[in-house]
Amino acid sequence: MRTVAGAGDVEWLAPDDPRLGWDGVAESERLPGGWLPRRISRRRLATTLSPDFTRLAAMPVGIRCGVRTDARELLLRLSVEGGGAPVDVLVDGTLTLRAAVEGARELVVPLGPETEHPRDVEVWLPNLGYVLIDGLGFGGHTVLAAAERTGPRWVTYGSSLTHSMFAAGPSETWSALVAREGGWRLHNLGFSGQAHLDPVVARTIRQLPADLISLELGINVHNKGTFAERSWTPAVCGFVETIRDGHPDVPIVVITPLSSPEREDTENATGLTLARIRTGTAEAVRVLERLGDRNLHTLDGLTVVPVAEADGVYADGLHPTAEGEHVLAARIGEFLRKVAPPSHF
Numbered sequence: 001m002r003t004v005a006g007a008g009d010v011e012w013l014a015p016d017d018p019r020l021g022w023d024g025v026a027e028s029e030r031l032p033g034g035w036l037p038r039r040i041s042r043r044r045l046a047t048t049l050s051p052d053f054t055r056l057a058a059m060p061v062g063i064r065c066g067v068r069t070d071a072r073e074l075l076l077r078l079s080v081e082g083g084g085a086p087v088d089v090l091v092d093g094t095l096t097l098r099a100a101v102e103g104a105r106e107l108v109v110p111l112g113p114e115t116e117h118p119r120d121v122e123v124w125l126p127n128l129g130y131v132l133i134d135g136l137g138f139g140g141h142t143v144l145a146a147a148e149r150t151g152p153r154w155v156t157y158g159s160s161l162t163h164s165m166f167a168a169g170p171s172e173t174w175s176a177l178v179a180r181e182g183g184w185r186l187h188n189l190g191f192s193g194q195a196h197l198d199p200v201v202a203r204t205i206r207q208l209p210a211d212l213i214s215l216e217l218g219i220n221v222h223n224k225g226t227f228a229e230r231s232w233t234p235a236v237c238g239f240v241e242t243i244r245d246g247h248p249d250v251p252i253v254v255i256t257p258l259s260s261p262e263r264e265d266t267e268n269a270t271g272l273t274l275a276r277i278r279t280g281t282a283e284a285v286r287v288l289e290r291l292g293d294r295n296l297h298t299l300d301g302l303t304v305v306p307v308a309e310a311d312g313v314y315a316d317g318l319h320p321t322a323e324g325e326h327v328l329a330a331r332i333g334e335f336l337r338k339v340a341p342p343s344h345f
Contacts, residue, residue, distance in 0.1 A: 009140055010075060015133040021146030024063040024187045026204065033079055033104070034132030037063050037125070039189060044200045053194045059083070060125040061163055062175060062188025065136070066147030070118045074109040075137035083129020088171040090122040093180065098169050101126070104134075118143045124170040127163065151183035152340055153209045157201060158216030161258060161328075162190030166315050168322040177329035178336065184212075195220045197227075197239045206246030212340045213243060213250055214332075218257035218277040218301075219318070225269030232277060236284035244293065251295050251339045255332070256281045258301035259310050260318050278302070297339050304331045 013020060015035040016028060022037070029036045037060050045054045074089065080101040089097040089109050097109045111119060125131050138144055156162055156175050164173035171180065179186035187208055189201060195217065205213060217236060221227050227235055240252060256278040263274040272280075278301060285298045305313050305320075305328070313324040320328055 010137040021066040034134040071138040071141035073139035076107040077134035079104040079132040085126035085128035088124040127170040152211035156214045157189040159195040160192035163192040174328035178333040202242035214253040216255040228270040233280040256301045258305045259307045
């Protein structure tokens, strides 16, 4: 851990400084130009044999740092490549800066006038593209500490629906909105087009600290024809059981495919419709419940986005609009709060 001295009264912190209070990071890799935060171990990615999955796993979806400080100014030195998503800075829960960044930049963010009461400052990294963080600077402060987060640790896995492709900003993805409302500590494992029950993901979730786990399953399987009817339900069972090995008592919510009108009754390359994938996913949960899993829950995707409402929620028949992210947050969040550990509320 190191603190880098800066000019004037700006104190520069290296990205690995514990006072930055990161959430959603499995590990950080030191590269030329800064630190690359990762949601999943780089070494274990080799087991997927997928360049696409490896590329998406380097995107900092849901990654944020949180600081309690009376600083008047925040400086961010970072480099962003591709994606087009902005950086969000929130002060006491209010969006203060939303800035699109391409290439190496230093952003200067006024945090407010001198105050006797420290503020909670959060930096949400872009949910699309790749980010190298060189340092964070704070000016005019006497207090600088990691934000106090006592809410449950929530790990969520899924497709582009969890990756949130069209959110207005990284703090307004549906998972970020749920986490912010409940004070939850989010670890987002959404991978656009790549939610194929990779064993490395189940093993990662098994090892991560978690008080609540949610799994949004099925849409990528339909699109890519990853599984046939014979293999899908047992694959879901195996994925959940691997996670359960590390979290014997944690609530696990399986979210069956949200509606997609053109896919509901359309057979894919293996003969599966989205409706049949939804049925098979729910059956996997019932099988595990009969085998004794008492803290497994099913959220029917058709209750999150009914077919009749799809056009009003989606931008393209599949991905929620920026407003649609708020719809998902309200409906999924309500269900998750019901099954989350009661001690946190």
